[in-house]
Amino acid sequence: MKHFTFACIVPHGSEIIPELMGSSPERMQQTRNNLNKIGEEMRKTEPDSIVLLTPHGTRINGAFSITVSERLMGNLWDNGASFSMEKKVDKELGFSIAEASKANHIPAATINYGTTEGPYSCLQLDWGAMVPLRFMPDVPVVVITPSRELSFGQHIQLGKAIREAAEKSDKRIALVASCDWSHAHDAEGPYGFNPAARKLDEEAVRLIKTNKLEEMGSFEPDFIEAAKPDGIWQTLILAGAIPVEERNVEFLSYEAPTYFGLICAFYKALF
Numbered sequence: 001m002k003h004f005t006f007a008c009i010v011p012h013g014s015e016i017i018p019e020l021m022g023s024s025p026e027r028m029q030q031t032r033n034n035l036n037k038i039g040e041e042m043r044k045t046e047p048d049s050i051v052l053l054t055p056h057g058t059r060i061n062g063a064f065s066i067t068v069s070e071r072l073m074g075n076l077w078d079n080g081a082s083f084s085m086e087k088k089v090d091k092e093l094g095f096s097i098a099e100a101s102k103a104n105h106i107p108a109a110t111i112n113y114g115t116t117e118g119p120y121s122c123l124q125l126d127w128g129a130m131v132p133l134r135f136m137p138d139v140p141v142v143v144i145t146p147s148r149e150l151s152f153g154q155h156i157q158l159g160k161a162i163r164e165a166a167e168k169s170d171k172r173i174a175l176v177a178s179c180d181w182s183h184a185h186d187a188e189g190p191y192g193f194n195p196a197a198r199k200l201d202e203e204a205v206r207l208i209k210t211n212k213l214e215e216m217g218s219f220e221p222d223f224i225e226a227a228k229p230d231g232i233w234q235t236l237i238l239a240g241a242i243p244v245e246e247r248n249v250e251f252l253s254y255e256a257p258t259y260f261g262l263i264c265a266f267y268k269a270l271f
Helices: 027-042 091-103 126-131 152-168 196-209 213-218 221-227 232-240
Strands: 004-010 047-051 065-069 073-079 082-087 108-111 121-122 141-145 171-178 248-255 262-267
Touching: 004 027, 004 232, 027 126, 027 248, 047 091, 047 126, 047 221, 047 232, 065 091, 065 213, 073 126, 091 141, 108 262, 126 141, 126 171, 126 213, 152 213, 152 232, 171 232, 196 213, 196 221, 196 232, 196 248, 213 232
Parallel strands: 004 171, 047 141, 047 171, 065 108, 073 121
Antiparallel strands: 004 262, 065 141, 073 082, 248 262
């Protein structure tokens, strides 16, 4: 993975964060342990920056959004506790990804707030970013949010643009696909129960283990709607960034301790 020192597929349920786990720490303990392991493995590769793909960031209909603010700040509340985070943005890398996207006719836009730079240039940091980043090295980030109005093929193409930007950079870059999976595992959950949730998650596990990530792009829309995952889009971007011959996957765990599925897997650089 030239210039990608590390990559991973990780979840973002707020209870995974130790500060927010409340009175039932066992509920997501397996996932929490594996995120700690993934963070340790990433630190060994000494990344300069992290590109993080989240479904819950600032969305632009019909375009990928790429953060180029000076910094990002966010707060989470769960189980009577709070957790806050601030991150510096790698603006240079963000603009480079945007340029590569434009050159390849991929709908993408940079986003900022307030001022071009300085303390007022600050965007909200969402839970899809905060949860994984809680376990990872404290380095500058670029947060990218997909658009579901765009095709699966365009998501793969964005991944290739991220790779192109990484290859032009002299930085060591880690890539994080923040993904929760099907949200219809529990009749008492906010999306109810649908047997498609288990089926889709089983397929996702199989495709990640066998390095066939692109096949998620062939899932039928009705199947996706019934199962309600939010991980397909970010995973397809990762698939575009890291070709199959470079996917040295280590699959750690799958669990669905509540209404949504959680997967932990990572990829080691092949150099």
